[in-house]
Amino acid sequence: MKEGYKLIYQKPKTLREKRMHYCPGCFHATTHKLMMEVVEELGIQEKIIGVCPVGCSVFAYDYMDVDMQEAAHGRAAAVATGIKRMHPDKIVFSYQGDGDLAAIGIAETIHACNRGENFTFIFINNGIYGMTGGQMAPTTLEGQKTTTSPYGRDPKKAGLPLKMCEIVSQFDSVAYVERVSCNTPANARKAKRAIKKAFEYQMQGLGSTFIEVASNCPSGWKCTPEESLEWLKEKAFPYFPLGVFKKPEEV
Amino acid sequence: MGEIKLMKGNEALAEAAIRAGLQGYFGYPITPQSEVVEYLAREEPKHNYVLLQAESEVAAVNMLYGAGGAGARVMTTTSSPGFSLMQEGISYIACAQIPCLFANIVRGGPGLGTIQPSQSDYFQATKGGGHGDYHLIVLAPNSVQEMVDHVYLGFELADKYRSPAMLLSDGAIGQMMEKVQLPDPIEYKPDKPWATTGKKPGQERNYLTSLYIQPEEMEEKNIELQAKFKKIEENEVRFEEYKTDDAKIIIVSFGLSSRISKKSVDMAREAGLKVGLFRPITVWPFPANKIADIAARKQVNFFISIEMNAGQMVEDVKLAVNGKKPVYFYGRMGGIIPTPKEILTAVQARSRS
Numbered sequence: 199m200k201e202g203y204k205l206i207y208q209k210p211k212t213l214r215e216k217r218m219h220y221c222p223g224c225f226h227a228t229t230h231k232l233m234m235e236v237v238e239e240l241g242i243q244e245k246i247i248g249v250c251p252v253g254c255s256v257f258a259y260d261y262m263d264v265d266m267q268e269a270a271h272g273r274a275a276a277v278a279t280g281i282k283r284m285h286p287d288k289i290v291f292s293y294q295g296d297g298d299l300a301a302i303g304i305a306e307t308i309h310a311c312n313r314g315e316n317f318t319f320i321f322i323n324n325g326i327y328g329m330t331g332g333q334m335a336p337t338t339l340e341g342q343k344t345t346t347s348p349y350g351r352d353p354k355k356a357g358l359p360l361k362m363c364e365i366v367s368q369f370d371s372v373a374y375v376e377r378v379s380c381n382t383p384a385n386a387r388k389a390k391r392a393i394k395k396a397f398e399y400q401m402q403g404l405g406s407t408f409i410e411v412a413s414n415c416p417s418g419w420k421c422t423p424e425e426s427l428e429w430l431k432e433k434a435f436p437y438f439p440l441g442v443f444k445k446p447e448e449v
Numbered sequence: 450m451g452e453i454k455l456m457k458g459n460e461a462l463a464e465a466a467i468r469a470g471l472q473g474y475f476g477y478p479i480t481p482q483s484e485v486v487e488y489l490a491r492e493e494p495k496h497n498y499v500l501l502q503a504e505s506e507v508a509a510v511n512m513l514y515g516a517g518g519a520g521a522r523v524m525t526t527t528s529s530p531g532f533s534l535m536q537e538g539i540s541y542i543a544c545a546q547i548p549c550l551f552a553n554i555v556r557g558g559p560g561l562g563t564i565q566p567s568q569s570d571y572f573q574a575t576k577g578g579g580h581g582d583y584h585l586i587v588l589a590p591n592s593v594q595e596m597v598d599h600v601y602l603g604f605e606l607a608d609k610y611r612s613p614a615m616l617l618s619d620g621a622i623g624q625m626m627e628k629v630q631l632p633d634p635i636e637y638k639p640d641k642p643w644a645t646t647g648k649k650p651g652q653e654r655n656y657l658t659s660l661y662i663q664p665e666e667m668e669e670k671n672i673e674l675q676a677k678f679k680k681i682e683e684n685e686v687r688f689e690e691y692k693t694d695d696a697k698i699i700i701v702s703f704g705l706s707s708r709i710s711k712k713s714v715d716m717a718r719e720a721g722l723k724v725g726l727f728r729p730i731t732v733w734p735f736p737a738n739k740i741a742d743i744a745a746r747k748q749v750n751f752f753i754s755i756e757m758n759a760g761q762m763v764e765d766v767k768l769a770v771n772g773k774k775p776v777y778f779y780g781r782m783g784g785i786i787p788t789p790k791e792i793l794t795a796v797q798a799r800s801r802s
């Protein structure tokens with residue numbers, strides 16, 4: 199450290215020395231960092247096993263310095279189930295986009311939650327299929343334009359966006375559900391706290407834990423990172439309110 | 450050594466898996482295979498394995514990927530429509546090189562088809578089945594005893610080659626009862642340093658993937674996989690011969706139809722026709738070299754492939770024989786089991802022509 203300088207921040211050692219491929223301003227990168235900070239703080243790097251999805255975060259194993267498996271599109275919850283059932287003493291998470299978790303993989307999501315699979319879902323809801331170039335997702339907002347809803351999502355044809363926190367918090371077997379975001383430093387800190395709580399509840403064996411990150415996709419939304427933050431606040435949060443939907447009773 | 454019992458094929462398979470050190474079973478009910486998961490459910494309290502009835506075959510195969518990737522000895526069983534649903538997952542498993550065992554207790558198709566026994570999933574089992582270039586190690590039992598033996602062998606080969614292995618059986622073998630000798634249980638100790646069991650201190654993390662986005666890397670991965678498949682082809686071919694030494698006519702048949710064909714060989718011999726049976730036990734790797742040797746024998750007039758399908762293995766027989774001798778086919782479809790007499794008649798018709 200240079201004389202006269204004080205270290206006030208460094209990236210967690212649980213993130214690998216690899217330049218991320220995410221677009222500037224994308225919350226995938228922020229969320230990875232928050233998760234790995236939690237892993238470092240809890241000292242669980244050797245006890246945690248992750249599953250990454252098909253979606254922009256398909257390469258998450260390149261960044262997170264923990265054991266990981268890359269799942270087929272939509273199947274991360276089933277893969278996480280397989281891992282956790284074999285290693286109930288380990289901490290397991292699935293990291294999934296909205297296409298992955300709420301469209302092609304919704305059966306696996308619902309059934310894993312209903313069985314109370316004791317792992318943590320980190321659900322990146324950016325309202326779009328980022329990886330494939332910005333098509334409509336099950337979470338795309340009413341009227342939102344995407345490459346497959348060029349005139350805006352029409353609920354008559356496509357239904358209304360799926361509210362996953364609201365859905366999964368109905369299961370008795372789900373212990374903890376919170377929707378967070380990273381649009382401000384304060385919200386990012388809240389998101390980190392939520393991730394930490396989820397891992398802790400998992401370690402206590404309380405049941406499924408589900409963290410939704412109301413996320414952005416500047417590239418898919420065809421806007422600047424700053425505009426994406428505006429959109430979140432004005433359009434997304436009213437429909438996808440942030441907050442705790444469910445938490446363990448005694449806590 | 451072992452224990453002798455009268456058992457149904459599917460139950461024997463389940464019992465063998467337990468004795469072979471099964472740690473995780475993930476499956477979805479389907480006739481004519483459901484006895485496997487039912488048996489495992491009954492026996493569960495006595496053992497340590499995890500049994501999970503999945504929400505679908507799609508989920509089951511991906512649970513297998515997770516559990517097998519995390520180092521456990523794992524199995525799933527299904528029948529034809531369910532095996533179709535598993536194909537995407539199997540392709541991922543083959544590329545990520547996760548040892549695990551499948552059993553397809555085949556029923557007649559296409560579509561929802563029939564619950565009667567069939568061999569119409571031969572192509573799907575032996576040619577890969579899902580997308581991309583890969584193979585599973587495919588064992589074709591023809592008795593309840595082999596349902597047991599092949600479970601042990603399948604698990605062993607899966608571990609040895611870090612590869613998915615499977616039993617290509619059928620509804621008749623799954624449902625019939627026979628005397629079996631059950632091997633002694635083994636204590637399974639996985640030795641899988643690549644598995645995702647949590648990062649080891651001072652070591653690189655383990656990750657399992659089938660994603661190689663640069664074509665050069667993807668080609669390299671394919672070369673690695675192909676080298677493994679070649680090694681399997683060189684070392685793991687298994688077959689059985691019955692009265693082929695002096696045979697002029699060679700029946701080639703696997704699984705259930707090979708059992709019936711054996712009877713036809715005896716009937717043919719009684720009628721003065723020198724027929725022999727060649728039975729691939731591994732349908733992949735296919736015993737092509739051995740068939741080529743037999744085709745080179747002077748006294749051999751022709752081959753006839755007997756299958757319970759529209760003619761699938763016959764293509765592999767033709768490739769092996771490579772034009773040296775005629776190769777014919779006779780089969781029944783849709784869940785019909787041919788009789789020994791019917792097969793004999795088909796053989797006689799060819800020998801006259």
Ligand SMILES: Cc1ncc(C[n+]2csc(CCOP(=O)(O)OP(=O)(O)O)c2C)c(N)n1
Pocket residue numbers: 252253254255271294295296297298299322324326327328329330335
């Ligand atoms: C079986 C299958 N169908 C379709 C695809 C193509 N595909 C890849 S990623 C993706 C959508 C990803 O969107 P999302 O899950 O929201 O993740 P994001 O990229 O937005 O983070 C699709 C449809 C695939 N890889 N596999």
Ligand code: SF4
Pocket residue numbers: 219220221224225226254324328329414415416417418
């Ligand atoms: S396409 Fe969207 S989700 Fe993907 S990295 Fe870029 S901004 Fe993030």
Ligand SMILES: [Mg+2]
Pocket residue numbers: 295296297322323324325326327328335
């Ligand atoms: Mg998305």
